Amino acid sequence: MLSQASKHDIRILAPSFKLCWLGFVGLAVAGNVTWAADQRQREFFENRIRPVLVDQCYECHNSHGRRDGGLSLDHREAALQGGERGPAVVPGNPAGSLLLGAIRHANEDLRMPDGNAKLSEQTISDFVHWIESGAFDPRHEPPSAKTISDLTSWPSVRERRMRWWSLQPIAESVAPRASDDLAHPIDRFLAERLIQDGLSLAPPADRSVLLRRLSFALTGLPPTLEELTAFETDSSHDSVQKQIDRLLRSPHYGxxxxxxxxxxxxxxxxxxxxxxxxxxxxxxxxxxxxxxxxxxxxxxxxxxxxxxxxxxxxxxxxxxxxxxxxxxxxxxxxxxxxxxxxxxxxxxxxxxxxxxxxxxxxxxxxxxxxxxxxxxxxxxxxxxxxxxxxxxxxxxxxxxxxxxxxPAQQRLHRESMIELKDQIRRRLAAAWLVEIDSLASRLQRPEQQDHGALEAATGDPLHPLHAWANYRKQEPPANVAAWKSAHAAWQDVCRARDSFAAAGDVIHFRLTSDDYSRWPRHGMGLTDQPGRAGQFHVAEAGDTAIGGIYPAGVYTHGLTTKDNGYLTSPRFRIETDEVSVLAAGRNSRARLVIQNYPRIEGPIYGAKPINQPIPTWITFDTRYWKGDWAYVEIATNGDLPIGPSAPETRSWFGAVELVAHNRDATRPRNLPGQHGAVPLAAFVDGEPPTTPAELVTLYQRVLHEAVIAWRDDKLSDDQSRFLNYFVQQGLLSNSLASLGNLAPLVETYRRLEAELPVPTRAPxxxxxxxxxxxxxxxxxxxxxxxxxxxxxxxxxxxxxxxxxxxxxxxxxxxxxAPENPLTSRVIVNRVWHHLFGRGIVATPDGFGRLGAEPSHPKLLDWLARRFVAERWSLKSLIRKIVSTRAFQQSHLAAETALAKDPNK
Structure with a gap:
């Protein structure tokens, strides 16, 4: 039991105990307040300051590698000490902190990040707040070299940057129940934010104002007086929706x-x-x-x-x-x-x-x-x-x-024309086989006795009629000697061809082989496979039946000269003096394309015309471009990517091969000659003929074999050149007037060909x-x-x-891809931007760190998800947005709203 005195002592001590207890509690509370403040500062530093320092500063200003300007920013003491210019951070003094001046770009000679765009205004404001608040920095020790390496490595940087809002998955947002009188989800999202800011939607716009707004937004045109009158007098509950639907149906919407x-x-x-x-x-x-x-x-x-x-x-x-x-x-x-x-x-x-x-x-x-x-x-x-x-x-x-x-237009009449063309080939072949029997008399025709032409054949051992010209006026042994000379000349040509084809210092693409599969191409006249020797086209008008018989290659006019073609070679690095392409055609062009540059300008980017009926070498000087990547393009009229086209809608080309070569013996020649044919000696081995009669028999045999091969689609290149010469010279009939049973077929073919469309071209x-x-x-x-x-x-x-x-x-x-969070967000924001004048993200082209953050992120994600769910329909998205109270409200803002407007 306590004595009376003890009780008195306790009563005396009680007030002091209370004071002590209160003091202890006060200290604890103060400690809690300080801890809470430190925690807020720590969170601010970790969330707003450290990531920027790591991303933008550590690479060039660290304790273990680069320390530009003598400055390290990877720990507190280094930042306070600064570098060659002085302290980077002065706690409580933003104006005296060089770091802040650098990121503000206050001085021309000190702008950070070096060589890059200025940091966002929000980031700069964060640094101002940080320094004003004492520059709290828990980084008391410099990080290790490994830590710096890890933090500044690209995978680490990328991972941190992936936390940006626009790269996060699109959230499942539910429209809040912000107001009972708002039915539209978009209005409810907006109202929630308005209520938080003590604002509300404006009253509805006047009907004339609303219709003008809708009309300009959806069609770019003002409403007519009649449309305004009709809308203002329409009292139906869906009058606005009817106008929206009408405007979305308007051709002016598009x-x-x-x-x-x-x-x-x-x-x-x-x-x-x-x-x-x-x-x-x-x-x-x-x-x-x-x-x-x-x-x-x-x-x-x-x-x-x-x-x-x-x-x-x-x-x-x-x-x-x-x-x-x-x-x-x-x-x-x-x-x-x-x-x-x-x-x-x-x-x-x-x-x-x-x-x-x-x-x-x-x-x-x-x-x-x-x-x-x-x-x-x-x-x-x-x-x-x-x-x-x-x-x-x-x-x-x-x-x-x-x-x-x-596709339907491209297929028009094609099958019928292919069948007709085969019939034309067979009837021509039958007629020619008959005519070959009378070849001697045909060679004696007055039109074949042109002195100048025969003289040219006499002096050219590679000419198809060289043997005939010599045997007409020479007796053995002179004519036999001329034959042997022609045969030797042809052997020289063959060796030159083989030598050129085998040259090791050239790039050589043959369009008669599997090389063709490597040639990028486009156009109605280009097929999946190169054509065999013996290709021909039916003349589109006149008395001539066919236009020519060609060696193997790629030709655009197999059915019609209306068909187009754009043929490009494989890409190659230029290492030689010249590039040549063996091509024929009419009203077409070839061009050397350097590094994908499409313009035709001046001598170094020029195009060369193709207007020769037989394959001829076209050469480009490439000495200036050695080391560059290039390709050759060949195009019918109007099919080069850039360049004027003649009004002529008919053109064609044929391509045989391409070589890159030096300006020496490897340079290709137009073999066997400008006439594009080969001599009779190319097809005859053994003893030469001794009389004109024996010679004619040889001509007949060679021609007979060529015509049979052409009919059966088994012609060789040399046979095609030989046969083509006789057709072009009229030694084998090519006139519809003299080929009576052929005319109906050709007439039917031409009628179908006339109905074929000219290809429609677009860039x-x-x-x-x-x-x-x-x-x-x-x-x-x-x-x-x-x-x-x-x-x-x-x-x-x-x-x-x-x-x-x-x-x-x-x-x-x-x-x-559904996993990509950007695409749907970007497009719905663009639409919002054009309807309201400002996007939910104010930077529609920039969803990165230098762009703005969304004013209503939940609304943005709701729109993005709905847009994809509604089959990516832009009209549905626009209809949804312009149907809101927000879009239809008055443009006249209340004074209270104007007072709070941050953009006024």
Missing amino acids: ERWARHWMDWFRYAESHGSEGDPEIPNAWMYRDYLIRALNDDVPYDQLVREHLAGDLLAAPRINEALGINESALGLGHFRMVQHGYAPTDALDEQVRFTDNQIDVVTKAFLGQTVSCARCHDHKFDPISQSDFYALYGVFASCRPALLTVTS GIIEGDVFNQPLFARGNHKHPADPVPRRFLESLDATPFPEKQSGRLELADAIL
Whole structure:
């Protein structure tokens, strides 16, 4: 028991105990407050400051490697100490902190990050707040060299950058129940934010204002007076919806939104620079967009058409216009600037391929991939390898004019004409076999006795009539000696041909062999296989039955000279003085293409005409371009990617082989001669004839064998040249007047041929030689490094593309993959931007770190998910947005709203 005194002592101590207890509690509370403040500062540093320092500063300012300017920023003491210019960070003093001045770009000679874009204003504001608050920094010790290496390695940097909002999976958002009077999900998303900010939707707009808004937004045109009157007097509950549907059905809707689309991509009708050459038929891409948008072609389909419209297994066919719509989507690839006759063709290629990459990745992905041309992206998870992976995709294609004629139009009459042509061949062969029996009398005709022609044959041992000219006026042994001389001359030709073909210092492509499968090509006149010797075409008019009989090769006019062709050789590096192509044709052209440069300018980028009926060598001087990659293109009239075309709609070419060679003995000659034929001696071994009668018998035998071989499609090249000469000279009939039973067949053939359509052409690209582009060190095309496999962005899908295709189809699949969070977000934001004047993301081309963050991220993701769920329909998306209270509200804002407007 306590004594009375003890109780008194306790009463005395009690107030002191209470004071002590309160003091202890106060200290604890103060400690908690300090701990909470430290925790907030730590979170702010870890979330807002450290990632920027690691990403933007550690590589050049660290304790173990580079320490530019004597500055390290990888721990607190180093940042406080600073470098050669003084302290980088002065706690509580933003103005005295050199780091802040550097990232603000306050001084011309001190701008960080070095050589890169300025950091976002939000990031700069974070650093200001950090320094003002005392520059809390838990990094008391410098990191190890391994830690620095790991933190600054690209995989580590990419992983951190992948945390950016736009690269996160699209969330499943549910519209909040923000207000009972709002039924539309979009309005409920917006109302939730408005309520948080003490705001509300404005009242509905006046009906005349609303109709003008809808009309301009959807069609780009004001409503007519009649439309305004009808709307203002329509009191039905769905009057607004009826106007929306009417405007979406208007043909002007496609015109309006095609203009937006062409802002996302581009549109041009010429290439700029000196001369400003036209892009042939560029308008077809514009009209394609208008039709596609009016028809509400799904956005994912348009993505595929813009990247690989020529490769789709099931393209969209417009039977009314007779065209392949899908192939027209490739037109945007051609709408790039091409400089005038650049002296460095690879530099030019880098520039326009860079532009293609920039447009595609911004338009579909909102990513600035071109910023990684010279180095890894400074802000986003885009590596320099990503840029060159896509470069290989686009550079593996070739600019071209695509034939977009519909399959039905391309098939028109073809089978019937092929059958008729075979009948014509057989009737001609039958007639010629009869005529060969009277060859002696035919050779004696007055028209064959032209003194000048026979004199030419006498002096040319390779001429088909050389033997006849000599045997007419010479007796043995002179005529026999002339025969032996001609035979020896032909043997020299054969040896020269064989020697040239076997030369080891030339590139040699033969279009009569499997080489043809390696030649990228396009057009209605080019088949999958090269043609055998004996090909011919039926003359389109006049008394002549056929136009010629050709050696083996590739010819565009097998059925009609209306058919077009664009034939390009495999890609090769120029290491010789010249490149020659053996070709024939009419109104066509050949061109040496350096580094995919499509313009025809000046002597170093010139095109050469093809206007010779027999295959003749066409030579290009390549000495200036040694070391560059090139290919040869051969095109019918109007089918070169750029260049004027004559009004003539009929043209053709035939191509036999291509060689790259030096200016010496390996240079090809037009063998066997300009007449394109071969001598009789080419087909005769053994003893020569001694009399004209024996000679005629030889002629008859050789011709008989040639005609039989032609009839049975077994002709050799030399036989085709020999037979063609006799047909062209009239020694074998080629006149419809003298071939009575042939005329009805030819007349029927010509009638069908006249009904064939002229190919419809549009700008685009075709698959070329597929290759992986070497990475250019620091973006310098003169310093190639290792090739980069073609693929998509590694942060989204690093799967390599197939080896035998450019990868355009796979690129479209990757862009549209459900795992890719960018594509649907970007397009719904673009639509919102054009309807409201500002996107949910205020930077529609930039969804990276330098772009804005979404004002309503849940709404953006809800729109993106609904857009894909509703089959990528742009009209459905637009209808959904313009049906909201938000779109239809008055533009007159309340004073309370204006007071809080951050953008006023």
